[in-house]
Amino acid sequence: MTENLVRASTGGPPPVAGPPRRTVGRRPGRPRPGIGARLRAGRWSYLYLMPFVLLVGAFTLYPIGASLVYTLFQWNGVGSPDHYVGLANFRQVVHDGVFWRSFGHTFLYAAVVVPVQLALALVLAVVLNNKRLRFSTFYRSVFFLPAVMSPAIIAVIFQLLLSNFGDSINTRLIRAHVIDHQVDWLGDPHSVMWVVIGIGIWNTLGYNLVYFLAGLQSIPEELYEAASLDGAGAWSKFWHVTLPGLREVGLMILFLAVLGSLQVFDLVQVLTGGGPYYASSVVNTYIYQQAFGGGLSAGGAGITVQPNVGFASAAAFFYGLILMVITVAQALLLRRVRASRNAARGVREGD
Amino acid sequence: MASTTPPIARTPRTVPARQRRGPALGRSLPHVALLLSAFAWIYPLLWGLSGALKTDMGFLDSGLGLIPHEYRWHNFVDAWNSAGIGTYFVNTVLITVATVFFTLLFSSAAGYVLARTEFPGRRALLAVIAVTFFLPRGYTIIPVYDLVNHLGLLDSIWAVVLVQVANAMVFNTFMFMGYFRTVTKDVEEAAMVDGATFHQLYFRIALPLARPMLASLGLFVFISSWNDFLIPLVFTLGRPERQTISVGLYSFIGQTSTDWSVLCAGSVISLLPIVLVFAFAQRHVVSAIAGAVKG
Incomplete structure (x- = not known):
C-alpha cells in the first residue's frame, strides 16, 4: 500500500536515461516494474491529486485555451459564440483609444506607486528594525493594518472621506491656501x-514593509558590527551593508509590487468605476466593463456598455501576454542575481 | 509621511554620559514623529469608525472630525437589518470558511503526494505547477464564468467557493510540497513498519506535523477570501442576496443612497473580523506574509 514512497527530499530520482542506468539505486537483478504496476502502486497518489488536477485543469488550464477561442468571435455572452470574426477583435483592441488610455493609466499607476511605496516602506522598515526602538511591533501593526483590509471597503470609506461634508478636506486646504x-x-x-494612486500607495504599503523587515532581519548583525569597527556612520552602513544585503529580497519585492500594481482592479472599480469618462480607467476595469457591461449598474462612473466578450477576451489575452513577458523577464533577472551571488559565495568559500 | 531620520543616526554608542542624559527630547523625538505619522496613517480608518457612530446630521456637520456629537449605535442595527449586511455577512462567513477548508484539504493532500511519492506523471504535474506559477491571475474570468454557467452553479455561494479554491490551488500546493520535503520522514517510516495505511500516514502523521503551515496558509487564504471582490462580484451578479459584504456595500453605493453613516457601519462590520484575526494572530499573519519573499 505504501510501496510507492520514495526519498523525494532531493526532488525525486534522477531522470532515467538508457538501459544501463535503469537499475541505478535498485536492487540488481530486479527489473523496473511495468507501467501497469507503477500506475497501480500510485493509485492513492492519484486519488489525493484528483481535486488538484480537476480544479487546476478546469479553472486554470482550460480557460487559457477557451479564452483564445473567444477572441476569435464577436459575442455578447448570451448563447454560444457563432459569429466568427478572425483576428478582428485584436485589431479593434490595438486601435481602441480607451484601451490604450487605460493601459497608460495602469502603467502610470505602477510607475508612481511602486517607487514611492517601496522607498517609504524601506525607510520605515529601517526605522522599525532598530532594536533599541520601543513599541516597534505596535508601529508595525499600525502601518501594516490597511494591507489586510479589503480594497473594496477601503474604497467605500475613502469615497465618503473625499466627499464634501461640512468641515471637509477642501475647506481645510482652502484655509491653508493649498487650493483656491x-x-x-x-x-x-x-x-x-492621482487620488487613486495615493490611496493605492496607502493601501498596500504594509506588505512591502513586512517584506523589507523580513529582509533586514536576514542581514547578519556582525556585518554592522564590523562596519562600526571600521568607523562607518549610519548612512554609510545603510549604503554599504543594508542595501547590498537587501539586493535579492529587494528584487523579489519589486517583482511582486510591479505585478500587483499592474493588476489593480478592486480599488478603482469601487472608487471610481474608471470614471469620470474613463479618466481613471485601468486595463482590468475596462476589461470587466467590456465583458460584463450590461450588468454594470452599480458604481460611480455610470458607464454602461453592451457586453462584448470577444473584445474583452482579446484585450485580456493581449494584456496577459504583456504581463507574462514582464514576469518572465523579472524571473530571469532574479535568477541571474541569485546565480551571481552564489558564484561569488562559492569563490569566497573556495579560497 | 514616514520620512523620519533613522534613529540609528541619533543613538551613537560612544557618547559621553553627560550628553546622553541631556536631551531626553532627542530620544523621544522619533516616537513623536512615529506616533504622529501612525495616527495620520490610520486616520481614514478611525474616521470610518466614528462615521459609523454619527447621526445623519452629525455626519454632514462634523466633516473630518473624529468625535461624534451624539452617538448613534443603532446604525449597526440598521446596517445589519435594513441594509442587508446581515445576509451579506453570513454569506461571506460561509464562503470564507468553506474556501479555507477545501483549499487546505486539497492542496495539502496534493502537496503531500507530490513531495513523498513517486508515480507516473509526477514530473508532468510539477512542470504544470511551474508554468502556471507564472501565469497572471484574473485574465481568464470570462471562460471561467462560462464554465460555471454550464455547470449550473451561477449565482450560488458554491460558485464563489469553487473558483476561489481553484485559484488558490497552485500556490498552496507548492507551499505544502516544499514544507513536506523539509519534514523528516522518520515518523512516517516507523509507522509504515507498524503497518499504517496510506491514509493513516497522511491524516494521522503528516497533517498534524504540518500544523504550522496549515495555520499560516489558512490565515492567508482566510484574508484573501474575505477580501475578495472580483470573484464574488462576477459570480453573484444576478442574485444580490447571495453577495458578500464587499460586493453588497459596493452595490449599496450605487443605489444613490444617502445613508452615509449606515454605509460606514457596514464597512466597520466587514472590517471587524479581519481586524480581530489580525489582532490575535498578528505574529502569524506577518510571518505568513513575510514567508512569500523569503523562499
Whole structure:
C-alpha cells in the first residue's frame, strides 16, 4: 500500500536515461516494474491529486485555451459564440483609444506607486528594525493594518472621506491656501488618477514593509558590527551593508509590487468605476466593463456598455501576454542575481 | 509621511554620559514623529469608525472630525437589518470558511503526494505547477464564468467557493510540497513498519506535523477570501442576496443612497473580523506574509 514512497527530499530520482542506468539505486537483478504496476502502486497518489488536477485543469488550464477561442468571435455572452470574426477583435483592441488610455493609466499607476511605496516602506522598515526602538511591533501593526483590509471597503470609506461634508478636506486646504476652489477629487479628470494612486500607495504599503523587515532581519548583525569597527556612520552602513544585503529580497519585492500594481482592479472599480469618462480607467476595469457591461449598474462612473466578450477576451489575452513577458523577464533577472551571488559565495568559500 | 531620520543616526554608542542624559527630547523625538505619522496613517480608518457612530446630521456637520456629537449605535442595527449586511455577512462567513477548508484539504493532500511519492506523471504535474506559477491571475474570468454557467452553479455561494479554491490551488500546493520535503520522514517510516495505511500516514502523521503551515496558509487564504471582490462580484451578479459584504456595500453605493453613516457601519462590520484575526494572530499573519519573499 505504501510501496510507492520514495526519498523525494532531493526532488525525486534522477531522470532515467538508457538501459544501463535503469537499475541505478535498485536492487540488481530486479527489473523496473511495468507501467501497469507503477500506475497501480500510485493509485492513492492519484486519488489525493484528483481535486488538484480537476480544479487546476478546469479553472486554470482550460480557460487559457477557451479564452483564445473567444477572441476569435464577436459575442455578447448570451448563447454560444457563432459569429466568427478572425483576428478582428485584436485589431479593434490595438486601435481602441480607451484601451490604450487605460493601459497608460495602469502603467502610470505602477510607475508612481511602486517607487514611492517601496522607498517609504524601506525607510520605515529601517526605522522599525532598530532594536533599541520601543513599541516597534505596535508601529508595525499600525502601518501594516490597511494591507489586510479589503480594497473594496477601503474604497467605500475613502469615497465618503473625499466627499464634501461640512468641515471637509477642501475647506481645510482652502484655509491653508493649498487650493483656491472646491475640488471634486474623484470627479475631476485631472485629479482622479492621482487620488487613486495615493490611496493605492496607502493601501498596500504594509506588505512591502513586512517584506523589507523580513529582509533586514536576514542581514547578519556582525556585518554592522564590523562596519562600526571600521568607523562607518549610519548612512554609510545603510549604503554599504543594508542595501547590498537587501539586493535579492529587494528584487523579489519589486517583482511582486510591479505585478500587483499592474493588476489593480478592486480599488478603482469601487472608487471610481474608471470614471469620470474613463479618466481613471485601468486595463482590468475596462476589461470587466467590456465583458460584463450590461450588468454594470452599480458604481460611480455610470458607464454602461453592451457586453462584448470577444473584445474583452482579446484585450485580456493581449494584456496577459504583456504581463507574462514582464514576469518572465523579472524571473530571469532574479535568477541571474541569485546565480551571481552564489558564484561569488562559492569563490569566497573556495579560497 | 514616514520620512523620519533613522534613529540609528541619533543613538551613537560612544557618547559621553553627560550628553546622553541631556536631551531626553532627542530620544523621544522619533516616537513623536512615529506616533504622529501612525495616527495620520490610520486616520481614514478611525474616521470610518466614528462615521459609523454619527447621526445623519452629525455626519454632514462634523466633516473630518473624529468625535461624534451624539452617538448613534443603532446604525449597526440598521446596517445589519435594513441594509442587508446581515445576509451579506453570513454569506461571506460561509464562503470564507468553506474556501479555507477545501483549499487546505486539497492542496495539502496534493502537496503531500507530490513531495513523498513517486508515480507516473509526477514530473508532468510539477512542470504544470511551474508554468502556471507564472501565469497572471484574473485574465481568464470570462471562460471561467462560462464554465460555471454550464455547470449550473451561477449565482450560488458554491460558485464563489469553487473558483476561489481553484485559484488558490497552485500556490498552496507548492507551499505544502516544499514544507513536506523539509519534514523528516522518520515518523512516517516507523509507522509504515507498524503497518499504517496510506491514509493513516497522511491524516494521522503528516497533517498534524504540518500544523504550522496549515495555520499560516489558512490565515492567508482566510484574508484573501474575505477580501475578495472580483470573484464574488462576477459570480453573484444576478442574485444580490447571495453577495458578500464587499460586493453588497459596493452595490449599496450605487443605489444613490444617502445613508452615509449606515454605509460606514457596514464597512466597520466587514472590517471587524479581519481586524480581530489580525489582532490575535498578528505574529502569524506577518510571518505568513513575510514567508512569500523569503523562499
